[in-house]
Amino acid sequence: MRDEEWGMGNVIYLFFMRAGTIIINNNQIILIHRFWQGREYFVLPGGKVEDGETVEGAAIREAKEETSLDVILGNKFCEFYNEFDKRQNIFFLVTKFSGEVKLGGPEAERNSEDDKFILEWHNFEDIKNLKIVPIELKEKLLKFFVK
Numbered sequence: 001m002r003d004e005e006w007g008m009g010n011v012i013y014l015f016f017m018r019a020g021t022i023i024i025n026n027n028q029i030i031l032i033h034r035f036w037q038g039r040e041y042f043v044l045p046g047g048k049v050e051d052g053e054t055v056e057g058a059a060i061r062e063a064k065e066e067t068s069l070d071v072i073l074g075n076k077f078c079e080f081y082n083e084f085d086k087r088q089n090i091f092f093l094v095t096k097f098s099g100e101v102k103l104g105g106p107e108a109e110r111n112s113e114d115d116k117f118i119l120e121w122h123n124f125e126d127i128k129n130l131k132i133v134p135i136e137l138k139e140k141l142l143k144f145f146v147k
Helices: 055-067 105-110 124-129 135-145
Strands: 002-009 011-022 028-036 039-043 046-048 068-080 087-098 115-123
Touching: 011 055, 011 068, 028 046, 028 124, 039 115, 046 055, 046 087, 055 068, 055 087, 055 115, 068 105, 068 135, 087 135, 124 135
Parallel strands: 011 087
Antiparallel strands: 002 011, 011 046, 028 039, 028 115, 068 087
């Protein structure tokens, strides 16, 4: 699945998709702690579905790029439209993974004091107090993992 284009008159609307993963180990979830443009927040591994790529393929690629892990996807965890970044978001549970957690890909290349990416494992209970974006994802994580 890839981005969709709709032409309406002289305006073209692009529908961007973001594929992400929920990687869990010993009741902890991996998050990317971000510091960017004076903001501090957390995201899950994921990114744009490239042209000609499946959503599942993008989720696997992004997990590898951002965490250096080889992942096997399980069921789709959630899907929602994020009004802030105008993207359809699809997240998958990871059933198995191998490798050593290490920041890689474009994020490792861009990693600096002004644009920081830190991979962190967090207990499920931590989710309540962390600024996880998008908020729709945080709400779904809380509902599913935090009792």
